[in-house]
Amino acid sequence: MSETLALNRIPLEDYAALLGAAEMEELRALAKPLRGRSIEMINSTAIGGGVAEILNRLVPLAEELDLQIKWNVMTGGEDFFDVTKSFHNALHGAPYHASQRDFDIFLAYNERNRKTLPLDAEFVVIHDPQPAALIDARKSGSNHWVWRCHIDLSHPNRPVWEFLEKFVSRYNGAMFSSPEFSRQLPIPQYLFYPAIDPLSEKNQELDRDFITEVLARFHIDPHRAILTQISRFDRLKDPVGVIRAYRIVKRYFDCQLVLAGGSASDDPEGAVVLKEVLREADNDPDIKILELPAWAPLEVNALQRASTVVIQKSLREGFGLTVSEALWKKKPVVASAVGGIPIQIIHKHTGLLAHSVEGTAYQIRFLLSHPEIAVKLGEHGHQHVKENFLITQKLKRYLTLFLTLAWGS
């Protein structure tokens, strides 16, 4: 059976202190014409992953605005999720030969879910490729269907995309996290940024004492400059490049480097990368390599808040929300101009972009030499996140989309 999720209430007023009364009034004004109208969000997992994390917050907030919103999760067997995981990697550009059996499994599970999911809301939002074929349940012109794609489709495996495109082209619209991730489609495509929740454990304000305790726990000196990159141990995040950039900075500034990521114990490739990182670090006591438990949001929050400069030197990136997390905390960020990062870092306004190890090192040195500019970038970065990358802005974007669909704009 498909599952409709019951979620805990999240009072919208909790966000008023951060956003102000006028922004709250605006959300209510946008929601007013949609009051009582039905919305159905559908994805393929209730826990784990960014989509579930966002829906866990977004759906209760929409309920606060008197929208009739439900979140349903499609079901599937191991064979279905094996196929959709392969599809996911293939759409990211990984080599993959899809067989007819893969397509048949995909279609069979979508068919089965069409019989159990209501799919009768005025606005149906389908998240990612797994439930894309549910569009077959749509009765001609009866309701609005939109497809939210959270993955980068810039270089997809052609047979997999051609298979999916037949379904996607029948939606009323598609939403992507960056223009770069989109495809040429016959339907309108909209920009929908991922979002952070300012009240989540990863982003909420922290007591100074807790930050101090976290630094002490990891033997980080709070009195010297701290450069931090938060990311899993993955070559695409270029942790070795970060160490090389740090070494250049270190010639001129007394600083420490923190590389913090999830544990590599259950990720064979991560364990290999971690070894490479340890080799590159060469027992430098000022390089702290931290394997955090899978979910250590408060520690990540504390490390970001304690940082002098936050780095995100990815070679390839999805949207890179860790950048927004750092900007929200008013931190100056030096990041690579890849994926969704240039949307968050407006060069020289909300942070600094770099294209190489040397460039990254130069921008960090510049910020350490000009703390007043670092402060200003952090302030502007915070404002940029407030305007564009908070969960409340995401809600506003959805309201605007539903109004556009309802009013036929």
Add this chain to the structure above:
Amino acid sequence: MNAAETPFDFVTVSYLTRIGNQSAGTLSEFLTGLEHCSDASIFHHTFQTLGSHHFLTEGFSNDFAQWVLADANRDDLAEQLAALDIRDYVSIAALRSDLCRVVGDYCAAFPDLAKQATLERFYFCESVEVTVPLDRRSRTLGEFRDGIEHLSHAGFYYHFISSRLRLQLQTNDFSHWLADGLGLATLADSVNHIDIYTNTLDSSRAKLLRLIDRERRKA
């Protein structure tokens, strides 16, 4: 206190960004994009970006100038594009014409640079606008002040900046109503002279409120 016959109705606005089908990886392609993109795209990258980046006051003018600076690395052209002031335009056609002239002249003067690949591509997008009324209207200067003070950034942007295109006049909703509704032409003119490029939306609003307070003290 004077009361206007026609009230000022406060509204707010929200924008969806629609991804266009054009992108540019050289200045020459950028020029082609500027020539052929929709009016909604020119609006998005000039007028609307000023609203969504209202907190930047130093050196940020529009998306075109920012891309030319950060990704094409042409400071001189970026400066010329940044200098185009949207307050001088009451139509997108006129603004597009000047954008094309500036970029076209540059490409003609530096044909080799025009063909050089940029660091990142420029993606032409469009704004899809949705406006909704706020339950607030004013007939007197006091009510008007109160309404402005409690307006969201988007609402303030809509009345103060994007209104120029809607009115097809070199003014904004606030000044228009102050002059036409309350007969306060001098105050209207002062409000219209607040510099939206060197002020944030918050500091523009603070200046506007100060001007209204000064007027009210005179009464």
